[in-house]
Amino acid sequence: MFSGRGRSVRVALFPVFCSLLSLGCGDALSMRLLVLGSGAGGGVPQWNCLCPQCRRAREERDLPAAQKRFRRTQASIAVSEPGERWTLINASPDLCSQFAQAAELAPPEGALRGSPLAGVALTDGQLDHTTGLLFLREGTEIRIACTDPVWKSLNSTFPIVSVLRHFLPVERSAYPAEFGGVRIEALSLPGAPAPYEAPSEEPGQVVALRLLGTKSGRRVAYAPGLPEISDAFLAFVSGCDALFVDGTFWSEEELAPMSEERRRSIRRSHLPVSGPEGSLARLAKLPVAKKFYIHINNTNPMLDPDSPQAKEVREAGVQIAYDGMLLSFYPTDS
Numbered sequence: 001m002f003s004g005r006g007r008s009v010r011v012a013l014f015p016v017f018c019s020l021l022s023l024g025c026g027d028a029l030s031m032r033l034l035v036l037g038s039g040a041g042g043g044v045p046q047w048n049c050l051c052p053q054c055r056r057a058r059e060e061r062d063l064p065a066a067q068k069r070f071r072r073t074q075a076s077i078a079v080s081e082p083g084e085r086w087t088l089i090n091a092s093p094d095l096c097s098q099f100a101q102a103a104e105l106a107p108p109e110g111a112l113r114g115s116p117l118a119g120v121a122l123t124d125g126q127l128d129h130t131t132g133l134l135f136l137r138e139g140t141e142i143r144i145a146c147t148d149p150v151w152k153s154l155n156s157t158f159p160i161v162s163v164l165r166h167f168l169p170v171e172r173s174a175y176p177a178e179f180g181g182v183r184i185e186a187l188s189l190p191g192a193p194a195p196y197e198a199p200s201e202e203p204g205q206v207v208a209l210r211l212l213g214t215k216s217g218r219r220v221a222y223a224p225g226l227p228e229i230s231d232a233f234l235a236f237v238s239g240c241d242a243l244f245v246d247g248t249f250w251s252e253e254e255l256a257p258m259s260e261e262r263r264r265s266i267r268r269s270h271l272p273v274s275g276p277e278g279s280l281a282r283l284a285k286l287p288v289a290k291k292f293y294i295h296i297n298n299t300n301p302m303l304d305p306d307s308p309q310a311k312e313v314r315e316a317g318v319q320i321a322y323d324g325m326l327l328s329f330y331p332t333d334s
Ligand SMILES: [Zn+2]
Pocket: 045, 046, 049, 050, 051, 052, 053, 054, 055, 298, 299
């Protein structure tokens, strides 16, 4: 069910009456989750990289979207509850092209301008998760949920909010927040703050998010920057229907060409996938029905679906997210 690059993935059993009548009533019943982008910072191909995987991503330029196996825009997902507007999780620099690709995020019919976007929730203040906010300036308002340190950063060191307020009102919510019937809870992780921030031990520089559908009863956790799998994290994701976690690096070997400072920062922010202490060994045992890697760096060999690394991931019961993946979570009691 998950091995292809098809458009839609059905997670729960589709209610019989809907399948018989083909009413397309998924909108009315399910929590939906759309993967807008699944790559790490810079996406794949990176604009200035000629590594083998970026080369292969460039060779896919003229293929139909469903045949693109290497290409990734920068990680972001959107979630909606039945009959509600969408909540965006992180605003990637690729936001405009991601919205243009997603029929679900097109302006609703009935007026010349509009958007089905309810708000944006942030996991941290990194450039690849916040820069897209700038491209929402043509709207009528922006609602942002984030932690105190991230809000402070977006108003000072990286003053996106100050810039946006020249165009439209910006409202901020702390966690827990609620947009469009999705309650958003955060767990602070020990990840490093953005590189342009002073080193800080203040909690909330990086968080994992848990998205609870208030109508569907479904819940999903999202952690694109996961430095460790702690007991607190395991408790936080317990009972979730799906989990999206940090698939940035396969192993520390990928960090070798980087500067020592960059290596240190990445080690503090991203747990590698492989190895006895890696995330895959832990995820394989985790009793969550659907598990996905997202935020995959151009260096990670599991990007190649034919690689032994991708096979190892699949055999451990974890899927590798791709751009355009759409999941529907049907209420358990329907
Ligand atoms: Zn590359």
